[in-house]
Amino acid sequence: xxxxxxxxxxxxxxxxxxxxxxxxxxxxxxxxxxxxxxxxxxxxxxxxxxxxxxxxxxxxxxxxxxxxxxxxxxxxxxxxxxxxxxxxxxxxxxxxxxxxxxxxxxxxxxxxxxxxxxxxxxxxxxxxxxxxxxxxxxxxxxxxxxxxxxxxxxxxxxxxxxxxxxxxxxxxxxxxxxx
Amino acid sequence: xxxxxxxxxxxxxxxxxxxxxxxxxxxxxxxxxxxxxxxxxxxxxxxxxxxxxxxxxxxxxxxxxxxxxxxxxxxxxxxxxxxxxxxxxxxxxxxxxxxxxxxxxxxxxxxxxxxxxxxxxxxxxxxxxxxxxxxxxxxxxxxxxxxxxxxxxxxxxxxxxxxxxxxxxxxxxxxxxxxxxxxxxxxxxxxxxxxxxxxxxxxxxxxxxxxxx
Ligand code: SF4
Numbered sequence: 001x002x003x004x005x006x007x008x009x010x011x012x013x014x015x016x017x018x019x020x021x022x023x024x025x026x027x028x029x030x031x032x033x034x035x036x037x038x039x040x041x042x043x044x045x046x047x048x049x050x051x052x053x054x055x056x057x058x059x060x061x062x063x064x065x066x067x068x069x070x071x072x073x074x075x076x077x078x079x080x081x082x083x084x085x086x087x088x089x090x091x092x093x094x095x096x097x098x099x100x101x102x103x104x105x106x107x108x109x110x111x112x113x114x115x116x117x118x119x120x121x122x123x124x125x126x127x128x129x130x131x132x133x134x135x136x137x138x139x140x141x142x143x144x145x146x147x148x149x150x151x152x153x154x155x156x157x158x159x160x161x162x163x164x165x166x167x168x169x170x171x172x173x174x175x176x177x178x179x
Numbered sequence: 180x181x182x183x184x185x186x187x188x189x190x191x192x193x194x195x196x197x198x199x200x201x202x203x204x205x206x207x208x209x210x211x212x213x214x215x216x217x218x219x220x221x222x223x224x225x226x227x228x229x230x231x232x233x234x235x236x237x238x239x240x241x242x243x244x245x246x247x248x249x250x251x252x253x254x255x256x257x258x259x260x261x262x263x264x265x266x267x268x269x270x271x272x273x274x275x276x277x278x279x280x281x282x283x284x285x286x287x288x289x290x291x292x293x294x295x296x297x298x299x300x301x302x303x304x305x306x307x308x309x310x311x312x313x314x315x316x317x318x319x320x321x322x323x324x325x326x327x328x329x330x331x332x333x334x335x336x337x338x339x340x341x342x343x344x345x346x347x348x349x350x351x352x353x354x355x356x357x358x359x360x361x362x363x364x365x366x367x368x369x370x371x372x373x374x375x376x377x378x379x380x381x382x383x384x385x386x387x388x389x390x391x392x
Contacts, residue, residue, distance in 0.1 A: 132284070134287070134383075135283075135384030146319070148317055148318060148319040151319050152316065152317045152318060153317075155380075156321075156323040156324070156381065157323055157377070158311070158324075159311035162312075
């Protein structure tokens with residue numbers, strides 16, 4: 001049977017409660033799947049639908065809505081089709097099922113998300129080890145309610161007297177001081 | 180060395196005798212650094228001239244600025260004609276060029292490398308990131324002022340400075356050394372506690388000896 005992305009989207013809607021399908025361009029689609037169904041849907045996509053390749057797994061912090069959005073970007077190399085699976089999980093209970101048994105490299109993404117966003121992936125290999133931060137004891141730094149400026153000012157001995165210029169204004173003044 | 184290698188543990192000799200080891204104390208020298216007094220007049224001047232004309236730079240790139248070192252050491256700008264050359268290990272070098280932003284993780288390696296360099300040693304700080312944090316001034320993970328962690332001899336401004344600026348900076352460093360002002364290592368030894376306190380304030384998992392030369 002020939003590969004039809006609309007067919008796949010239809011199946012996702014029907015079987016896994018997918019909604020909000022959005023076609024960004026030919027060959028790149030997005031769809032939102034409920035948290036409980038997400039891993040089942042991804043397993044279904046990887047086999048039999050031929051989305052063999054995990055391109056990336058990343059997160060967005062929707063602070064105002066109290067949600068994290070996970071995006072699993074999958075690729076079907078034979079049919080030149082990308083498909084982004086969006087999964088919304090509550091911010092105060094940021095736990096998601098691991099997909100490291102589908103793609104080993106997912107463990108690395110999950111470790112990063114654990115460190116940077118504080119999203120837990122129980123069972124993922126080495127997920128509790130530090131990823132790039134060493135000895136970090138603050139809140140996860142990519143959460144939007146973490147104030148990096150304040151943290152840096154308190155921690156890193158800011159040099160007094162630092163100021164910034166608007167480049168347009170500054171150069172105008174430098175080049176045409178009379179105007 | 181991994182973290183487990185630094186933990187206290189019991190090992191057994193070939194005869195089966197248990198030996199308690201504490202790697203941080205047993206494997207490393209824990210003497211504090213000492214400042215050295217300059218020698219008499221002309222001898223020190225001669226030594227300073229020799230030091231200034233043979234600057235050996237540690238090949239350690241930290242930020243974007245490390246890119247500028249390649250054109251500097253290759254034929255286009257050819258820093259070798261000024262007696263500047265790059266060395267692979269801290270023990271062989273006398274100049275540490277901090278080439279840009281430093282994350283906390285890198286700072287830890289920088290401190291270890293700096294302390295392994297032999298006196299007299301000089302630090303050249305490259306780019307605005309080392310001066311006031313540059314464009315990473317509000318980042319959660321990069322330091323703002325290098326001079327709180329290591330004694331800096333020369334700053335080179337710019338983001339990033341061109342190789343010409345680096346050459347000018349090295350000329351400046353030479354002048355300072357010849358004038359007997361290249362005493363960063365002494366400064367480090369004299370204010371050792373202050374530097375260590377600053378370093379430990381931001382390096383939270385301090386798992387190395389306090390002084391590891
Ligand atoms: S000063 Fe500019 S070029 Fe240098 S490390 Fe910082 S951001 Fe990069």
